[in-house]
Amino acid sequence: MLNPDIIPSVEPIIRVGVVLPEDNFKILSLTVPEKPDYFLMNASDEKFSLHAGDQIEVSYHNKVCALSINGKLTGIDNRWKVIPDDDIQMENKAGLKIQEVVSGRGFHWQKNIAVYVSGIVEISPLEDSLILVNELPIEEYLMCVATSEMGRECPRELIESQTITARSWMLANVEQKHVHQGFDVCNDDCCQRYQGTTHLSNQSIEGAMNTRGQVLMYKGDICDARYSKSCGGVMETFENIWEETPLDYMRPLPDAPQDFENPNLPLDSESKVRQWISSVPNTFCSPHAISEKELKKYLGSVDEEGSYFRWEFYFTQEKITRLMNKKLKLDADNILDIIPVKRGYSGRLTEIKILYLQKGNKKEFILKDQYFIRQAFHESFLYSSAFVIDKDDRKIPEYFELRGAGWGHGAGYCQIGAVGMALKGYATDEILYHYFPGSELKQIYK
Ligand SMILES: [Zn+2]
Numbered sequence: 001m002l003n004p005d006i007i008p009s010v011e012p013i014i015r016v017g018v019v020l021p022e023d024n025f026k027i028l029s030l031t032v033p034e035k036p037d038y039f040l041m042n043a044s045d046e047k048f049s050l051h052a053g054d055q056i057e058v059s060y061h062n063k064v065c066a067l068s069i070n071g072k073l074t075g076i077d078n079r080w081k082v083i084p085d086d087d088i089q090m091e092n093k094a095g096l097k098i099q100e101v102v103s104g105r106g107f108h109w110q111k112n113i114a115v116y117v118s119g120i121v122e123i124s125p126l127e128d129s130l131i132l133v134n135e136l137p138i139e140e141y142l143m144c145v146a147t148s149e150m151g152r153e154c155p156r157e158l159i160e161s162q163t164i165t166a167r168s169w170m171l172a173n174v175e176q177k178h179v180h181q182g183f184d185v186c187n188d189d190c191c192q193r194y195q196g197t198t199h200l201s202n203q204s205i206e207g208a209m210n211t212r213g214q215v216l217m218y219k220g221d222i223c224d225a226r227y228s229k230s231c232g233g234v235m236e237t238f239e240n241i242w243e244e245t246p247l248d249y250m251r252p253l254p255d256a257p258q259d260f261e262n263p264n265l266p267l268d269s270e271s272k273v274r275q276w277i278s279s280v281p282n283t284f285c286s287p288h289a290i291s292e293k294e295l296k297k298y299l300g301s302v303d304e305e306g307s308y309f310r311w312e313f314y315f316t317q318e319k320i321t322r323l324m325n326k327k328l329k330l331d332a333d334n335i336l337d338i339i340p341v342k343r344g345y346s347g348r349l350t351e352i353k354i355l356y357l358q359k360g361n362k363k364e365f366i367l368k369d370q371y372f373i374r375q376a377f378h379e380s381f382l383y384s385s386a387f388v389i390d391k392d393d394r395k396i397p398e399y400f401e402l403r404g405a406g407w408g409h410g411a412g413y414c415q416i417g418a419v420g421m422a423l424k425g426y427a428t429d430e431i432l433y434h435y436f437p438g439s440e441l442k443q444i445y446k
């Protein structure tokens, strides 16, 4: 496991949660590949040999796991490891095949997929189901993250800058969301999307090799380099998304060349936000830099197609009332108004007020945090909280329309903007210094 207090001087081994307690899996199936050789180890470090094509099945029984190979019970124990006996040649679909893994956990694109992983696989019981942890060198992990996060046709500068951002975030290791569960990160958007070697491409292998050990540093610390799909034209700041303490290298800059000018910036009034969202300014993440059609080949394989820079959602009175009652437990008869209270620099709402009728009485509900706002205004998750609200002027409006900008929290590295920059010919370090101004690229291990 990573130690957050140490800047590593050799390549660290990390632990990635691939099947989590909330997936509630009682059975897991693995297939042993042709190469290299693998062996099995129980909790008492006893070894069992495995052969190419072996089917391993682990099932949960009352806090322990029963493991069988090709249908024959091998043993019952509280931890099993499947370990390669030699180095794994990193290539597409290298390593063990895990039959079913949840991808897009909790989002509207959630689905189960088969995943191939290099490194060690460890299966154990946790909270009444099975968890699967993949233990591997961080550089192998990063090769896989680059292709899981983005499509395979991305320009080299995009893959390299994405890899350095992911490595920095990982090694800064500030969030520690899963340490109590015994791993460093999970395999999904909660941390970083990781689908093992399933979609591994030569470009992402090279992307990691060309940037091996390189991280962004700021005043002696590794940058807590965050990223999201699209900022919508202006980068959001750390303090408006996560914590009150600002990070100097995440600033509210336009995602555009330094000479970019726009009459609506800074977005410090509702009318400026409205005009900004109603227009399509020429930023790196806008369709001026990459058409939405072209964008599809640069995005990762599980993302839905659609419009991300500017988008809209339409709600009838009935639909919005049903949604608010479901998500916020309002018990409302009708929604009367949705009023912006606070916004970040990118126009992302961080606080809204909802006026509604409950058994004929007027009530209000305050909702804070861009994450909870996005969760409330969509059956699963709204693209971003940078939106303006339109309604008709009846006492009880018949409709509400949300028009918005961007996809994700918008702070730090903008993945679509980085595609735009790479296509315009910017170098890897130029892209990184644009999204993390004041930071410095440094190789911390060879
Ligand atoms: Zn996570």
Ligand SMILES: [Zn+2]
Pocket: 230, 231, 232, 233, 234, 255, 283, 284, 285, 414, 416, 417
């Ligand atoms: Zn952007």
